[in-house]
Amino acid sequence: MRPYLRKITHKRVALNNMNDTKNILIAWISSISSVFAAIETRDLISLISAIVMPIVFFTAGKTVDVMLQIYFKRREEGRKHDGD
Numbered sequence: 145m146r147p148y149l150r151k152i153t154h155k156r157v158a159l160n161n162m163n164d165t166k167n168i169l170i171a172w173i174s175s176i177s178s179v180f181a182a183i184e185t186r187d188l189i190s191l192i193s194a195i196v197m198p199i200v201f202f203t204a205g206k207t208v209d210v211m212l213q214i215y216f217k218r219r220e221e222g223r224k225h226d227g228d
Contacts, residue, residue: 175194178194179195
């Protein structure tokens with residue numbers, strides 16, 4: 145791989161990691177009202193679900209995102225190969 149392409153790839157990975165961090169923080173921040181409500185009711189299961197559910201939804205969304213990226217990349221490579 146050419147050195148300048150390697151730098152671009154590393155920057156892309158770093159930006160993607162930053163986006164993931166930003167998205168999980170947004171998910172947690174959006175669930176703060178649920179956490180406060182769970183603390184107010186003093187119900188442990190509500191508190192656990194208010195903390196864990198954003199992580200579960202983030203993970204599920206990220207899994208779908210990665211699967212779609214793999215699918216589209218393979219489809220694009222297949223079209224390039226068929227065109228040769």
